[in-house]
Amino acid sequence: MGISAPPARSQAPGLPAGEPVHVPLYRTIADALIRDIRKSRYHEGARLPASRELARALEVNRATVHQALQVLKREGWVETNRGGGTRVARRSVAAPVVAPSPAWDRISSSLLSRIMVEPQPPETAPRGALDLSRLAPDEREFPSAAFAADLAEVARDGSLLAYGSPFGYRPLRETLAARLARRGIPAEADGILIVNGAQQGLDLITRALVDPGDAVAVESPSYAGALSLFRAHRARLLGVPLDAEGPEPAALARVLGERPKFLYTIPDFQNPTGLLASAGRRAELAATSAAAGVLVVEDAFDADLVVEGELPRPIAALAPGHVVHLGTLSKALFPGVRVGWISGPKEFVHRLAALKRVGELTSPPVLQAALNLFLARGEFDRHLAKTRARLRTRLALAHRVIRERFPLGTRCERPLGGWCLWIELPDGVPGRALAAAAREKGVLVSAGADFHADQADVPALRVTVARGSGADLERALETVGACARTLAKHAARRRRPCPGREDEEASLIQI
Numbered sequence: 001m002g003i004s005a006p007p008a009r010s011q012a013p014g015l016p017a018g019e020p021v022h023v024p025l026y027r028t029i030a031d032a033l034i035r036d037i038r039k040s041r042y043h044e045g046a047r048l049p050a051s052r053e054l055a056r057a058l059e060v061n062r063a064t065v066h067q068a069l070q071v072l073k074r075e076g077w078v079e080t081n082r083g084g085g086t087r088v089a090r091r092s093v094a095a096p097v098v099a100p101s102p103a104w105d106r107i108s109s110s111l112l113s114r115i116m117v118e119p120q121p122p123e124t125a126p127r128g129a130l131d132l133s134r135l136a137p138d139e140r141e142f143p144s145a146a147f148a149a150d151l152a153e154v155a156r157d158g159s160l161l162a163y164g165s166p167f168g169y170r171p172l173r174e175t176l177a178a179r180l181a182r183r184g185i186p187a188e189a190d191g192i193l194i195v196n197g198a199q200q201g202l203d204l205i206t207r208a209l210v211d212p213g214d215a216v217a218v219e220s221p222s223y224a225g226a227l228s229l230f231r232a233h234r235a236r237l238l239g240v241p242l243d244a245e246g247p248e249p250a251a252l253a254r255v256l257g258e259r260p261k262f263l264y265t266i267p268d269f270q271n272p273t274g275l276l277a278s279a280g281r282r283a284e285l286a287a288t289s290a291a292a293g294v295l296v297v298e299d300a301f302d303a304d305l306v307v308e309g310e311l312p313r314p315i316a317a318l319a320p321g322h323v324v325h326l327g328t329l330s331k332a333l334f335p336g337v338r339v340g341w342i343s344g345p346k347e348f349v350h351r352l353a354a355l356k357r358v359g360e361l362t363s364p365p366v367l368q369a370a371l372n373l374f375l376a377r378g379e380f381d382r383h384l385a386k387t388r389a390r391l392r393t394r395l396a397l398a399h400r401v402i403r404e405r406f407p408l409g410t411r412c413e414r415p416l417g418g419w420c421l422w423i424e425l426p427d428g429v430p431g432r433a434l435a436a437a438a439r440e441k442g443v444l445v446s447a448g449a450d451f452h453a454d455q456a457d458v459p460a461l462r463v464t465v466a467r468g469s470g471a472d473l474e475r476a477l478e479t480v481g482a483c484a485r486t487l488a489k490h491a492a493r494r495r496r497p498c499p500g501r502e503d504e505e506a507s508l509i510q511i
Contacts, residue, residue, distance in 0.1 A: 129444050265296060290319050304329075324348065421463050428495065
């Protein structure tokens, strides 16, 4: 019958050891039945064995069983009906779950099933870890007080606490249009859609354009979050390799010949490589895509974070009718505010607004109004100047440590902005193995495989310089470099066994 009554004397919580408390036998039997109900041995509405049968199985007096059943009834676990015996209560107030959970694998959509097999980023870093994997600014650097004052000011306007337009707060769209115009993009407020970060914008674009099996052209490597999104929508990914100036022209022409739904590109401090596409390559990409009739989705998530020189004109400024431009303040300001935007051909932007309305009705007007005030008062630009100065120092420090502490054959270009550096490792040093080894030493980095459409392991890493102190960054990169040297030595032994000839210091490089 599955019920075994424990001894009637047990240790009560909170009493000193050696001072047992007496638990009545009927209470012990009641608790055993409750455990059986919780474990779904008896489901809602199921009939319990008769009291005579329970008494015989437990070798106790029937009156004791009757007392136990009265406890269950009083606590809401069971109910009795004339002639119907004792049954597990259908709406038990004592236990919210008295039946098996739904079979999630059976009822889940194919979309959810595909998303669940993608690598899920951890919510937080392990305690004490040095995190070079997160592409997010350090919250200790946030201008929180200034933004809080702006938010408190706009929150006094009750209309901003009501529903707003799915397009977003119009004054913010006007401010963004003016900022885009300064970069040469012919934007207007009616052609801008506010979204909850660039990721939601990319999801809207993908949902609007991609059916299962459709081709999408992507740079190789590319942003891992975009690749996961495209795979979730069952897109067929066409990779375009990068050279020193941007997407390689011959490969781009070949891929565009397959007529993908769109080309996803990150010309400003590309994630993960940090590459800044040249002006000439941007012009060539715009012309080639327009001639092929392929839409370009330009992700400018890091465009504000230039630390040396001037940014070339955006692709949206070169072929505005053929380009959808994505922007965000997440990487230069507050990721948690979740404000990004889509700028592009007005007809398409209005279609995206209709799609957005179905999913969330509107974005929070009060947050957008506070952000608009933050921009209009120049607070964002003052914060940006401080961020750029810090970033310039970080990039120089990271590049120096990689140059000095990583093994012979490592390649790493110093970016002109953005938060990330791409480290190409010597042959035989797999990125996943190095990321795992660094994690064992308390440092988090991103394996290069995360940024390739086929997720194949490659000898590469992405590191970010967004978080922690300069000393933390230096210590973390020295740790990763030591792990890389160890793996490089092992790889050298496998290729050419020469015991005794490995010299760790001789394996250091200059980049």
